[in-house]
Amino acid sequence: MAENPAIEKENTEGTIEKMMQMKPFRHFDSHGHAGLEKKGIDERDGCMDFWCGNSVVSRSMMGARAMLGDPNPFGVITKPEECPNLSAETFVQYMDQANIExxxxxxxxxxxxxxxxxxxVWKWYVPNEYVKSDFIDAFPGRFTAVGGVHARYGSDEAVNMVISAHECGFPGIKFHxxxxxxxxDKEMYPAYEKCLELGMHVQFHTGCEELPGTRTKYQSPEHLDDVAMDFPDLKILQLHCGIFNNMEMGLWxxxxxxxxxxxxxxxVPLLMHFRQYFDMEHIRFLEFFMxxxxxxxxxxxMTMPFYKAMLDNVMNMPISMEFKHKLTGNNFRKFVGWESKEKE
Ligand SMILES: [Zn+2]
Known part of the structure; x- marks a missing residue:
């Protein structure tokens, strides 16, 4: 007999008790991209390149074009007026359909x-102020954000970018x-110091990227080991877990x-295998170790055509309900200190 009544309960419950949710769980999507909205798209550097031209990224957006009503989603588009009619409202609609808070x-x-x-050089710029005004302030309780940072213009500018994100009320920054x-890069270190001072976390892209001018060598998760060693108190979110570059190192x-x-x-959902959402062994590894x-x-x-289906798949996997709730909402809420504006 188990000493712990909770363990005993778990051992005696049947599949229905383990798998069925008693009430719908409000999920949280930890990673989405503003900037590709039709309104003013040509004023935001690089954003049109997601939809226009015949590139890997524009081909991976064809599914989203179809969802947004483009009758010829495989055709190459070249002008801002041809971009599909994506708006901040579209985000909210899709979140509502998937029960994402x-x-x-x-x-x-x-x-x-x-x-x-x-x-x-290729530039990608989605301003902090735009994300704050058109998403966070326009739909209270539905969005948060991280601010873009780089040190190509030197350490001082990088620190200013951190301050800008802080002034917008963001909980962290994103280094692409x-x-x-x-x-x-040591040029970034003063920006990380600033994050520590302001209580902000840092998100780093890892893995691979199909955008113009991007180099794979920068995206190895191995470089994050240095940052974590040098800043043991800095909260670091490793985006994409190094997929297609060095996922094992990402897990490590x-x-x-x-x-x-x-x-x-x-x-790149249309071109990649779906290891992180569909591989049972992988999800079990995550549940066991982290x-x-x-x-x-x-x-x-980018994942618009499968937005709800991907989440449904995770929720139907034979893993514990406790982990599903952590994975699809509560871990990230805790990470950023999210305070729900919704009533229970
Ligand atoms: Zn992303």
Whole structure:
């Protein structure tokens, strides 16, 4: 006989008791992207490149175009007026359909290293102020965000970007390694110091990226080990868990460092296998080794065609209900100190 009544209960319950939710759980999407909305898209650097031209990223957006009513989603589009009619309201509609209370949006500030014969750079810019006004303030209780940071213009500018995110009320910053370079670049260290001072966390892209001018070498999760070693009190969220680059190292980072967390977002859903959402062994590994340190996110609107189905799949897996609730909501709520505006 088990001494602990909770253990005994778990051993005696049947499948229905273990699997069925007594009331619907409000989920949280830890990772979505503002900026691709039609309104003013040509004023935000790089955002049109998600929809326009014949590139890997524009092809992976064809599913979203179909969902948004484009009668010819496989056709190549080139102009802002041809971009699909995505808006902040679309985000809320999809969240409502999937029973998602809130989403953490990524404001982005990225400038690539020079590339190609003419040494051009590619910029991706989704301003903090835009995300705050058009999402967070427009839909109270539904969004939070992290502010874009890089050190291409020096350490002082990077610190200013942290301060800007703080002034917008964001709980953290996002360093998009694919454009911005190595996360353990010493030029970024004053920005991390600033985050510690202001009580903010840092999100780092890891894995792979199909955007123009992005280099894979910057995106290895191995570089985050340095940051976690040098800043043991800095809360670090490793985005994408190093998928297609070095996922094993991504998992190890979370097990090694108390201050390291990860999400299970797949960056290019139409082109990649779905290991992080559909592989039972993988999800069991997460449940066993890091049940409190992993977050469910989606890269919306890229995952628009499967937005609810992906979550339904996770909720139907034979893993504990406790872990499902942690993974799809409560871990991230705790991580950012989210206070729900909804009544119980
Ligand atoms: Zn993303």
């Amino acid at each position: 809130g989403m953490c949006l990524q404001a982005i500030n990225g400038v690539t290293a020079p590339y190609g014969p003419d040494k051009k 390694t694919a454009t911005a370079g190595y996360p353990n 980072n979370v097990m090694k460092h108390d201050n390291m967390y990860t999400d299970i977002v797949i960056p 049940p409190d340190k992993v977050f469910y996110g989606t890269d919306f609107p």
